[in-house]
Amino acid sequence: MAYDAEDTRRRIFDAAAAEFAEHGLAGARVDRIATAARANKQAIYLYYGSKEKLFAAILRAKLEEVRVSVSIDPDAVAGSVGQLFDWYQEHPELIRLLLWEALEAGYEPDESERERRDGFREKVHHLVDGGVAQHLPEDARVRAAQDLLFTLMGLIAWNFAVPRMCRVVLDEETDQAALARRRETVIEAARRLATTPDASKAGSRSKGSGG
The missing domain is CATH 1.10.357.10 (Tetracycline Repressor, domain 2)
Structure with missing residues (x-):
């Protein structure tokens, strides 16, 4: 099966949103996000750069979601x-x-x-x-x-x-x-x-x- 980058990003995003909502920025663990997303840690850093940037991206997307909805x-x-x-x-x-x-x-x-x-x-x-x-x-x-x-x-x-x-x-x-x-x-x-x-x-x- 070919690697689907967008699907991987979506899984990381969904897993990270749940992790951050439950544990916050400091308490969230990239290992847990990777496991829940069925992805490796390298993919998380590749797509988002850092845990802090991933948190910011999720919050920005959620605010945009409610703005549009x-x-x-x-x-x-x-x-x-x-x-x-x-x-x-x-x-x-x-x-x-x-x-x-x-x-x-x-x-x-x-x-x-x-x-x-x-x-x-x-x-x-x-x-x-x-x-x-x-x-x-x-x-x-x-x-x-x-x-x-x-x-x-x-x-x-x-x-x-x-x-x-x-x-x-x-x-x-x-x-x-x-x-x-x-x-x-x-x-x-x-x-x-x-x-x-x-x-x-x-x-x-x-x-x-x-x-």
Whole structure:
């Protein structure tokens, strides 16, 4: 059978993603990745250069995956947040990778930070162009959209970062029950956060005049 380089890369990537999610960057072992991927260590270094670069490549790919799979629709923020909540529930490895990065990678900017900034700038401008924070002066809209985006990300991610705490605080017996409650709460919170003050006042006036 001919050697399939792309298949080898895919197996290494999948095995390394699982290894890093479980053990972090420092605790991950290239030997275990090679065994799980049915590849040799030389192939890992050939394709990715180092364990650190492999971790960075996986995190970058996972972030790109969620970016492509789900976007925040300015006209339907609550629905988009529900979809994003579901994506994180189906892909718990991303939260674990981000937590490991925060614990182990330090605070100095790395070569991937510019790429990430560009990706989030694109999302923010999509929100602004779609009318988010339109009640604010033009120079304040970008900042408001940035804050909204990060707040929504936090509302979603914290549920999966501390699932036991979620279960305990909500006094639920299972993670599934706790997450089902949180999903509805997060969607409603997103709807309220994305509602401009002007729209809220207009809604209140129309209800009052309808007597």
